[in-house]
Amino acid sequence: MTVQGRKLVKTVGFKKPNYIGDPINAIKIFNDKEVDEIALVDISASKEGREPNYSLIEEMAGECFMPLAYGGGIKTFEQAKRIFSLGVEKIILNTALQDNLELISESASVYGNQSIVVSLDIRKNLFGKRELYFNSGSNKSRIPYMQVIRNCIEAGAGEIIVHDIEREGTFSGYNIPLVAEVAKQVSVPVIALGGANSVADMREVIREGHASAVAAGSFFIYKNNDPKSILINYPSQETLEKEIFAHL
Amino acid sequence: MKNIVIVNYGLGNPASIKNMIKKAGAGADITDDISLIEKADKLILPGVGHFGKGMQLLREKNLLEILNDKALRQKTPVLGICLGMQLLTNKSEEADVPGLGWIEAETVKFRPSKDTLKVPNMGWLDVKPQMQHLLFKDLETARFYFVHSYYVVPANKENLLASSVFEEDYASAIIKDNIMGVQFHPEKSHRFGLQMMKNFIEL
Numbered sequence: 001m002t003v004q005g006r007k008l009v010k011t012v013g014f015k016k017p018n019y020i021g022d023p024i025n026a027i028k029i030f031n032d033k034e035v036d037e038i039a040l041v042d043i044s045a046s047k048e049g050r051e052p053n054y055s056l057i058e059e060m061a062g063e064c065f066m067p068l069a070y071g072g073g074i075k076t077f078e079q080a081k082r083i084f085s086l087g088v089e090k091i092i093l094n095t096a097l098q099d100n101l102e103l104i105s106e107s108a109s110v111y112g113n114q115s116i117v118v119s120l121d122i123r124k125n126l127f128g129k130r131e132l133y134f135n136s137g138s139n140k141s142r143i144p145y146m147q148v149i150r151n152c153i154e155a156g157a158g159e160i161i162v163h164d165i166e167r168e169g170t171f172s173g174y175n176i177p178l179v180a181e182v183a184k185q186v187s188v189p190v191i192a193l194g195g196a197n198s199v200a201d202m203r204e205v206i207r208e209g210h211a212s213a214v215a216a217g218s219f220f221i222y223k224n225n226d227p228k229s230i231l232i233n234y235p236s237q238e239t240l241e242k243e244i245f246a247h248l
Numbered sequence: 249m250k251n252i253v254i255v256n257y258g259l260g261n262p263a264s265i266k267n268m269i270k271k272a273g274a275g276a277d278i279t280d281d282i283s284l285i286e287k288a289d290k291l292i293l294p295g296v297g298h299f300g301k302g303m304q305l306l307r308e309k310n311l312l313e314i315l316n317d318k319a320l321r322q323k324t325p326v327l328g329i330c331l332g333m334q335l336l337t338n339k340s341e342e343a344d345v346p347g348l349g350w351i352e353a354e355t356v357k358f359r360p361s362k363d364t365l366k367v368p369n370m371g372w373l374d375v376k377p378q379m380q381h382l383l384f385k386d387l388e389t390a391r392f393y394f395v396h397s398y399y400v401v402p403a404n405k406e407n408l409l410a411s412s413v414f415e416e417d418y419a420s421a422i423i424k425d426n427i428m429g430v431q432f433h434p435e436k437s438h439r440f441g442l443q444m445m446k447n448f449i450e451l
Contacts, residue, residue: 034438036372036393062267065438067393087263089395089436112297114368114395158368189366212366 001026002217003072004044006056010218010227011043012169014121014137020221020230023056027063030220033234037067039092039161039215041119045073046095046135052079054086061087069117077106084111092117092161095135097148101155108156113188118157120145122178123165130178137165146185153188160190161215167195169218171225174201179209191215197225199235199243206248250449252276253288255315257305259331260294261435268435272445282314290448291315291324295331296395299355300343302331312348319350323426325451326350327383333422333429334400342398351424352403358396360415368397373412375420375432381409383421383428385447390440392432394420399431 001023002009008026009017020026023040030038040060045052052073061068070083071092080091080103096103097118108116121133122145132145141148149160162182164175174192183190189212192205196216205211223231235243252269254262254276262278269276276292277284285291293315295302306312318324328336337347340355347355358367372391377384384390399418402408409428410421421430428448434441 031438061264065268065271065436065441067395067433067436084261085263087261087267089261089264112368114370187363187366189370213371 001030001038001040002043003040003053003056004042005053009043010169010221012227014043014165014168017043018227024059024063026221026232027060029232030234031063031065033232034237035066035220035234037069038064039069039071039117041070041092042072043136047138052083054082057083057088058086071117071119075100075103077103080107081110084115090115090117090159092119093157094119094121095139097152098134098139098141101151104152104155104157108158113156113158116157117159117161117191118149118152119161119163119193120149120182121163121165133165146182149182149186153186158188160186160188161193162190162211164194168193169227170195171197171218173197174205174209174211174214176205176209179205179211183210183212189213193217199239203244203247206244250274250289251287252290252292252449253285254278254292254294255285255311256280257295257302257309257311259297259302259305260329261296262294264433265292265294265329265435268441268445269449272442272449274449280309280311282310285311285314285318288318288324290451291318291326293326293328293332293335295329295335297331298342299331299334299340299347299398300345302335303343303345303347306335315348319348319427325426325448326428327448328427328429329435330396330431330433333431334398336422336427336429337400340398350427351407351422351429353400353407353419353422354403355398355400357398358414362415365415368395369399369414370395372437373414373420373432375410375412377410377421378408379423381423382451383423383444383447384410386443387440387447390443392420392430392434392437392440394432396431400429
């Protein structure tokens with residue numbers, strides 16, 4: 001669930017935010033749909049250089065009866081501590097990875113590695129070379145992404161989200177080769193994100209891409225992958241069992 | 249109204265537990281105040297984190313005496329969650345300090361033989377009750393959210409309340425009289441967790 005301020009929005013390739021509705025309403029619906037986990041990301045906090053929206057996080061945590069991860073604008077351990085105290089299980093870091101890996105080690109030593117998720121936003125350049133971005137896709141990393149991932153794990157990150165910026169919101173399918181490349185080289189769980197278009201696609205990125213888990217935004221927000229019709233949806237346990245778990 | 253107390257010794261996320269209790273239609277105090285713990289009709293021992301740190305904090309806050317009295321003499325229903333379950337055992341591989349020792353059991357680390365199984369065990373697993381008990385009323389087929397690297401091995405089968413599968417079967421819930429422990433997080437397991445909280449409130 002990506003938010004700007006108090007608005008739930010969906011973007012395409014990190015651009016063109018489309019207003020979806022009230023995030024509190026959406027989380028209530030996701031509760032009823034019995035989703036496994038919610039990741040709430042404030043996509044404008046770092047860009048606007050502001051603090052996480054603690055009151056929204058607290059309200060969301062109060063309505064979230066499943067594990068909740070929060071990302072967006074976390075720069076200091078004090079902020080991380082405050083977010084955990086509101087009822088959040090995991091923090092998601094991206095912009096802070098540019099220059100502050102101590103935030104990972106400090107948080108992991110208190111809250112455990114399992115509570116630190118790093119989100120790697122990756123996009124190809126004109127020559128087809130994959131590059132890592134921070135700050136909602138606006139700052140390019142000088143360090144290659146595999147090195148950043150290794151540094152994060154060394155510092156204590158417990159999960160890696162591999163996010164293909166170009167596929168975000170496009171329903172073009174997960175970037176299976178990219179996910180596989182990362183998953184083969186790390187010992188912590190890798191979560192695939194960006195481009196989800198079907199439950200079968202999720203199965204393939206788990207099978208072929210060795211993802212430990214899959215995440216999606218637009219796929220769960222729009223009906224039939226059509227950005228013109230907003231309808232929060234989630235596959236039933238029976239569907240997941242039949243289409244995914246039975247094939248693993 | 250029953251008086252439910254979530255023992256706030258500094259680890260875990262008592263706010264989430266209180267939220268779920270509220271959703272289940274009751275209230276709870278989050279506290280380390282001995283006089284409030286003394287008055288409790290039900291106790292919840294939360295916790296995420298290190299076994300040694302957990303025991304150290306219980307000791308530093310002078311909570312051991314009152315907790316022993318409530319659990320063992322007054323027979324107040326106690327629910328340990330995650331690390332709170334592990335603390336009910338005699339000891340853990342994670343630390344060199346004794347646990348509460350209320351249930352004959354020890355806590356050991358997961359050492360999966362397959363490298364596809366990652367530790368911590370994180371995510372949703374089926375939980376199968378191994379005996380008839382009101383804590384699992386209407387939860388014969390249920391799944392719960394887990395995050396843990398250590399697990400409990402009860403010495404006696406009669407203390408095994410429910411099991412789950414990681415690499416093999418292990419104890420995902422234990423019990424002895426009024427003392428219960430669950431390795432998973434009912435407060436983060438939507439309708440199943442809600443049902444379990446209702447069951448605990450009604451015990």
